[in-house]
Amino acid sequence: MSGEYEGLVALVTGGASGIGAAVAAELASRGAQVAALDLDPAGVPDGVLGLKADVTNDESVRQAVDQVIATWGRLDVVVNNAGIGAQGTVSDNSDEQWHQVYDVNVVGAVRVSRAALPHLRKSPAAAIVNVASVAATAGLPQRALYSATKGALQSLTMAMAADHVREGIRVNCVNPGTAETPWVQRLLDSAPDPQAERAALDARQPHGRLVTAQEVALAVAYLGGPNSGSTVGAALAVDGGMAGLRLRPVG
Template identity: 55%
Template sequence: MSDIQDLKVVITGGAAGIGAATAAEFLTQGARVAVLDLTESPDEGVASFVCDITDEGATRAAIAAAAEALDGIDAIVNNAGIGAQGTVEDGDLDLWRKVLDVNVVGMACVTRAALPYLRASDRAAVVNMSSIVALVGLVQRAAYAASKGAVLALTKAMAADHVGEGIRVNCVAPGTVGTEWVGRLLANAADPVAERAALEGRQPMGRLVAPEDVAKAVVFLASPASGSVTGTCLSVDGGTSGIQLPRPTPAT
């Protein structure tokens, strides 16, 4: 994809998981990448900045430093986020505030800081990270689902607000991705092997989504190859939200 060459990309939450896979994919295709995260990125190919995206002052400073390092910004990938388990009865309201602050308000904070640089680009794009939980009700994910549903709505609102400025805004909705976070959840299960088998068995494709699969979708939406795409949510979930397989025929 020659249109990726020298694309100047900032990825939040890019030090691990989906964010790290996305940074690696951009680098492979010739883009220039800066990463914002709570920890330094281990990838020597990126410009790394430690930043809490819920701190507006720190975020503006980190975005300005990233723009200086890259000589501008063409694309923002709002990937940083935190997970949460439970129903509306579980935990306290501080958990809800934290999840919404990181997953939604932090995304707005990053984007507003980057807008002056995006407006100066002739191939500006924003890609937000939503989730399958924005599209399909899953148990024990109330606060997380609320935040990712808000990301989906925010994506469409941002797309409408900035289409006249030549800034495209889209989101990706991954299914269950084989990241370190999911690995930790499985490790804490009573029977990790059985829990993994059950989780994979619930996926129409019979496996978890690979971080690299999500990364490729993000790269497409951030690149000029998707120049006529804005206000769209691209599901990368192995078919979980879109198809329903027939139940196995009972043995006779």
Template identity: 60%
Template sequence: MNGLVAVVTGGGSGIGAACVRRFAEAGAKVGAVDLTPGPGIVTADVRDGASLEAAMAEIAAVHGGIDILVNSAGISSVGPVEGNGDDEWARVLDVNVTGVARASRAALPYLRRSRHAVIVNLSSIAATAGLVQRALYSASKGAVHALTLAMAADLVGEGIRVCCVAPGTVDTPWVGRLLARTDDPEGEKARLAARQPTGRLVTADEVADAILYLAGPAAGATTGMSLAVDGGMSGLRLPR
């Protein structure tokens, strides 16, 4: 990754922060974009195209371009299909789906000048596995999966690779906040861990390492695919 410039949306916490750290350790110059200000953060909102354009311009000016975009920013939603109103559907889809499109659109002028251009989107096992109480969230991540394939088809001729990573349940502050709203946080965490065949939650670093691989030269022949980092949840059916 020496000499490459990576931009990570949602880079202030969780999987995004793990990506920032892993990319920096691999020698990349990293621009962390997040809604919440903090050390080393370029503040922008994925719901606001102008703020993303300004953030990409700032990072490109500082580091001399952009080679890699990691679309990690996202929010959660809990409930069945009737469990959220129109406003919540619009909010989650705006962040999780249109936010990916906005960030990609803002980064593309710089990616098109790169000889190592890659976009990695953060999908989820929820995109392809029916999970209870996750209707809206699953719909948003299913859209990210489909968007990844469409973007890959559109951009492959320009030498820009597009992939996504589909984690299982990741042990992040985001999941911690969801658990804190339940009546039995420890019991619910144990149940989330048990639904993965490995019997544990995925770590943010494990997801970041998968993203690092897809963004790196070792994956130069890989585009338009989703890499599951889910403890075997998507493919294994173990006897009970």
């Protein structure tokens, strides 16, 4: 698979840490020229072009996409990974927080895709991969706002797939379970008993552990690559069985 992306140009939002950095590194290892867009691109993987961009600002997004085109002359794969979290029930988050999280997690993907579409239409291997979440399909406690945005992103994926498949642009999403990322680590660090919280998160997923960023990156690489040419409008779960399995208790 090392040359699957040879000659292609990919853009990954939120590409300086966590899942985004793992995706950027994986696509580069498969031969792509990769640009990682981030509010702070200092941490992008080696061999990846870091671009400062804010997905909540249309002009910032368009300037970053223009820079990708100026650098490589094309754009083939877009990975909408940038996102922020939120905790609480519907009683706990203010209107301002709802607007903020939707602006990043949903409208951010819209802005990036909208800016990229004219260039993707020229590509022989165009693909968009949205990073949603198991929260789109499984009811998780204390995640009302976050879950709503990820459910919206999965629905957006299906609508975009229908709109653009006949233009030669495949749109899919990946739904990670709870992953070992800096954001999850911050949640653990803030818990009254981080060890107990980590054990609970591990146990919540049927395979008994957190998902790794690399596992998500491999799924994104599959969905975005030419070898998945007949995969359109799919939501690929990388969640250790969390969304679909109902195991009997042990003992």
